[in-house]
Amino acid sequence: MNEPLRVVSIGGGTGLSSLLAGLKQYARPFPDCGPEQPLVDITAVVTVTDDGGSSGRLRRDFDVLPPGDIRSCMVALSEDEALLSQLFRYRFSSGRGLKGHSFGNLFLTALSAITGDFPDAVKMSCEVLNIAGRIYPSTNANVALEAILADGRVVAGETKISRSKLPIREIRLQPRVAQPLAETLQAIAGADLITLGPGSLFTSVVPNLLVAGIADAIRSSAAMKAYFVNLMSQPGETIDFRASDHVRAINNHAGGPLLDCAIVSTTKITRAMRRLYAEQLASPVENDIPALREMGLEVYEADLLQQAVKVRHNPATLGALTYQLALSGRRHRTAKLHRLATLKKA
Numbered sequence: 001m002n003e004p005l006r007v008v009s010i011g012g013g014t015g016l017s018s019l020l021a022g023l024k025q026y027a028r029p030f031p032d033c034g035p036e037q038p039l040v041d042i043t044a045v046v047t048v049t050d051d052g053g054s055s056g057r058l059r060r061d062f063d064v065l066p067p068g069d070i071r072s073c074m075v076a077l078s079e080d081e082a083l084l085s086q087l088f089r090y091r092f093s094s095g096r097g098l099k100g101h102s103f104g105n106l107f108l109t110a111l112s113a114i115t116g117d118f119p120d121a122v123k124m125s126c127e128v129l130n131i132a133g134r135i136y137p138s139t140n141a142n143v144a145l146e147a148i149l150a151d152g153r154v155v156a157g158e159t160k161i162s163r164s165k166l167p168i169r170e171i172r173l174q175p176r177v178a179q180p181l182a183e184t185l186q187a188i189a190g191a192d193l194i195t196l197g198p199g200s201l202f203t204s205v206v207p208n209l210l211v212a213g214i215a216d217a218i219r220s221s222a223a224m225k226a227y228f229v230n231l232m233s234q235p236g237e238t239i240d241f242r243a244s245d246h247v248r249a250i251n252n253h254a255g256g257p258l259l260d261c262a263i264v265s266t267t268k269i270t271r272a273m274r275r276l277y278a279e280q281l282a283s284p285v286e287n288d289i290p291a292l293r294e295m296g297l298e299v300y301e302a303d304l305l306q307q308a309v310k311v312r313h314n315p316a317t318l319g320a321l322t323y324q325l326a327l328s329g330r331r332h333r334t335a336k337l338h339r340l341a342t343l344k345k346a
Contacts, residue, residue: 001242004041004328008123010138010208011046015030015199017076018312020044020133022319024077027132027183029346040326042133042189044073045214049173050110052159054091054101058109063288065137067116069204071104074122074183077131082127094257119181134187138208141178145207147171158203164236171202171253173210180211181334188214191223193329196259198228198313201246202237206253214252222336224329225260228318231311235281244291261298263321264289265313267305279313300325 009019027085048055048065073086078085088104104125111121119140127133144226147155149166156174188194197205198315209215218225227250229243238246243264264287277283292299302321306314 001025001108002038003325004039004215005330006041006043006187006191006223007193007195007322007326007329008043008045009195010205010218011195011197011212012050012204012207013199014072015197015204015228015230015313016044016069017072018247018315019195019198019318019322020073020238021315022315023133023322025316025319026323027077032117039074040323042077043184043191044077044133044135045071045138045184045187046073048137048139048202049143049203049207051144051157054105056159057101058105059142059177061117062113063108063142064109065110065140065142067105067108067112070122070135070137071102071108072202074126074129075104077133077135078129080308081170082129091163094278119133134183136181136184136187138184138214139178139180139211141175142321143178143207144174145171146174146205147202150322162200162203162234162236162323167239168202170239170293171210173207178211180214180217183218185213188217188221191221191259191329192333193224193322193326194218194221194225196225196250196288197228198230198318200234200237201230201241201249206250208251209254209258215258219254219258222333222340224325224332225258226314226322227259227262228304229264229287230285231263231265231313232277232282233265233285238285239281240283242286242288242291244288246285247292247295247297257295257296258264259324261300262292263302263325264292265298265304266301267303269305269311273311 046069055068058067075088091102092098112118115121124293145158147161147168148170155161225329271286304313306312
């Protein structure tokens with residue numbers, strides 16, 4: 001139990017970076033950290049299908065993987081007060097060709113051109129920022145998303161998928177087969193806890209599971225597998241989705257049951273905030289806990305809402321809960337490996 005707890009967090013967007021920002025506090029010695037409180041070894045696996053904003057422009061202009069989500073994760077795992085972290089967050093507000101770009105995105109694009117390899121550029125950038133962990137793109141292939149809608153129409157591109165008005169039947173990659181990094185599979189195999197989400201279900205979480213071998217690696221791992229259920233539905237993606245619908249979509253795209261537990265928020269969202277989001281056709285996700293348990297999941301309930309102008313998960317609460325899950329995951333993993341060893345001897 002004194003060895004670092006190995007956590008692999010899979011996703012993208014603001015949801016993953018929020019979790020990482022909270023979890024990084026446990027990657028270095030923290031107050032009252034005794035021998036019974038091991039530190040956390042963090043690996044983030046990040047989707048690379050973004051085609052909008054700064055990332056989309058760089059992707060089209062330089063044929064590079066979209067750097068935005070990875071840059072956000074690097075900043076989340078870096079020291080907040082560091083000048084380099086502020087520099088990576090800096091976004092140009094003007095300038096021909098520069099407006100809208102963040103320095104971190106430009107840095108990753110330039111370093112990728114110099115090294116000739118995007119994962120190497122990510123690794124070097126992480127070293128520059130001295131981040132508390134490792135970050136891997138889910139694949140080094142230049143992939144795009146396609147969605148099959150409820151009426152059978154196919155919508156291509158993450159941006160267009162997010163704007164669609166009809167329910168999504170299926171998400172797939174284009175090209176269909178994309179290989180993961182060997183380091184990703186190794187981290188998954190050795191993890192105590194694997195987390196999915198929070199974040200956009202069909203454009204941040206599911207795309208990682210479509211990369212060849214990742215879903216099977218998660219299923220085969222002795223780690224505990226946890227899903228952080230979103231707080232709000234997302235227009236164009238998960239309108240009227242309950243918590244169990246999120247899990248069902250994950251299982252369908254992963255080729256079968258994948259998760260051990262689901263984490264839902266007990267925080268009541270204010271009426272004023274509900275009205276604000278209703279204007280955008282978004283509403284709080286219904287936590288149908290009995291349905292989750294019928295699916296064989298253990299359910300954890302916690303006050304996860306951050307008090308802010310937008311409905312967001314609280315990074316500190318996410319980090320603390322993830323740490324406790326990792327402790328449980330270590331026991332879960334140890335017990336599972338012991339049972340397998342016993343079966344082999346028999």
